[in-house]
Amino acid sequence: MGVVQSMAESMSATPAPHAASALIGPAFYQPGRSYDEMLTQDGAVRSHYAALQSRMSTLTGAELADRQRTLEQSFLLQGITFTVYGAGSATERIIPTDLFPRIIPASEWRQIEAGLTQRLSALNLFLADIYGDQKILADGVVPRELVLSAPSYRREMRGLYVPHNSYVNVSGADLIRGEDGAFAVLEDNLRVPSGVSYMLANRDASKRTFPGTYRTAGVQPVERYPDLLLATLKSLASDWRSNPQVVVLTPGVYNSAYYEHAYLARLMGVPLVEGRDLVVHDNLVYMRTTEGLRRVDVIYRRVDDDFIDPLTFRRDSSLGVAGLFNAYRAGAVVIANAPGTGVADDKAVYAYVPEIIRYYLDQDAILPNIETYLCREPVQLQHTLANLDKLVVKAVGASGGYGMLVGPHATPQERAEFAIQVAADPANYIAQPTIQLSIAPCLVDGQIEPRHVDLRPFVLSGQKIVVTPGALTRVALKRGSLVVNSSQGGGSKDTWVLSETAPDGSAQP
């Protein structure tokens, strides 16, 4: 806590000169506990940030603000917005987007790529196992009741055939960098992760904002994501259809990620359907077209498990398709991600992922976990309750920054209230130390200021696993805040993953 505060003070003490260059330097970035993406401990610029930093220092505050406005205008124009429903009126907002890309050198990316591939391979094997023979439960590596009692465990999935045993086809893990600068996995996000459209839109924007820097830096392209996604989805039905019909299933235009659903459908060139467009007859899935009914083979669904089929899951759902799960069970359609993947990113199961990797792959985890206390264990519950002021406590089933307590930033009263909730239902909670996320330079009100960031890369898995060389960097916009979720006022920025070789042919770090 003390560290966060002293950092905030050092920021507010900064004067506001006209040239942005004066803002970057030891005077501004006090060496704190947080890892700085751009500067080393002694204030020198890291070599992979050199090109961007020298460009930043030649632009004045007014020029930067101007570019920021152009950027926001272009997002608004493209309709990359979410709707905020207020009293009597609905306004459209863009998710705040920051001008400066976050840069990751090739060497660090190699580790991230290997780590994510390893992790997703293991998690797919884990899902195939718990919905199959349940060896890992029989061997006692993961507690049986932890898995089988999780609300996200779908017993309807037991013994079903899943193409290539690839349950999770699209995932977007949240990585963070701790104070030592090492990446760790915070969450696996195996259900219906969103944000990939922002990765693509941010890239589009940053190419226009910093064209020269982009060229000299030697950045790996992310633009192939849509066609790789399509290939992944098609590979799921390739055994029985030569040219499968893929569709994107959206909850509809009022969903906050609707833009992304439409964007992906448009870039893949496949229909964007809603539940009401689909019909199941004799266990075959059709869409209603102007020329009658057409077969559907692969559904990339952006609707949660609970809502995809009112006959199997939630009965009050009108977003899904009656009979869809039966068609899936009959093998006549592929749903991606497969239902029931949520159990593998349950926050309590998360604690066992390093064991899961060792169990199936006989390897150590390349990307470590964050230390996690399971409140279901009495000793760990005691530790959690005694240290609420130092820990982040999360409900195991929740996501999006809801149902969580950031101990150091909460009032004593909030902590006391949360402690009662945790004690009443300990199995529903886990606790983790408060990690000082790394910081990166961001443009805030015309000034360059450090903000905490995380990293969400996107991984595709069909016949094979593909990690897109790029990511969504989420930004906690409030000074000192560690919460990056867009539902809690977070923003985003582009992420440049550098190539192994620079454009001039020299090797990059």
Next chain:
Amino acid sequence: MMLARVADSLYWVGRYVERAEHLSRLSDVMLTATLDQNDTAVSVIQVAVAAAGDPIEFLEGRTAYEAVHSMVFDRDDKGSVVTSLAQARENARQVRDQITTETWERLNMLYLRVTDPQAEQSFAHASSAFLHSIIADLHLFKGAVDATMSHGEGWRFLLLGVYLERAQLIARLLDVCFGDKPGHSQLEDHFAQMAVLRMACALEPYLRVYTAEIHPRLILEFLLFDDEFPRSIRFSTLRMEEHLTHLTRHAAPSDRSGPERLAARLSARLHFADMDETLGAGALLGIVVAECARIHLAVYETFVAYPLEQRLPA
């Protein structure tokens, strides 16, 4: 082949866009007419309000300017310019994956402009310029539709909406001015007749055909039967027929008696009609409105809301 829901939305984008454009033009002509304090102004205002589908009581207790303001900005009025644009944009958003970025950006930008908190202020500042720019932006939108979208099924559904709406709107305008309802006087004032041509965006093309001799019979002839002027009813029904013929090509055979037949019949009717027909302009205009409504229903039955039982594979 496209999703039925998508076809439905594109059709409504066309209808709402056309409606917004027509209403902007009515409003603009109406405001210009109020500059003169005479009988012409009164009858133009009455024509515009009636053609916009509002009862004459709409004018009670408000000035012409206030009436126009509400025709443009009233969010509670289902037919206002802002509501129509919002609906067009909402429909476009629901099929964002089916229309080009260029098309979307035109419409979205216009929507953002008219719903901006500053919009009413700039309307108060320069009303005519404001309406003018809406019309110009809608022309840009239609231009982008033509220049960037594939001229396939989606494009045809959008234009079907445009022309069906247009035929109905022009028919209603003509009926208000020259219909022969009992107790309803025909519009005889020369300036008012010019204003009507302006409302149909037809003044200049009319003058080129008939010279400055303006006469109700010629106005009717031009706006009903001309097959080159894009806002005539005949021209609109020809386009509807053309689009529907393409669209029904792949529809199931049992539906072939549907909308394209109705459109062709209406088009033929206009082709062979003449003004001296005993039934008179009012009856003919009534037929146009009624047939357009039937075509609308037939489009739904054929492409959108068909019974599933008939389409399931055997």
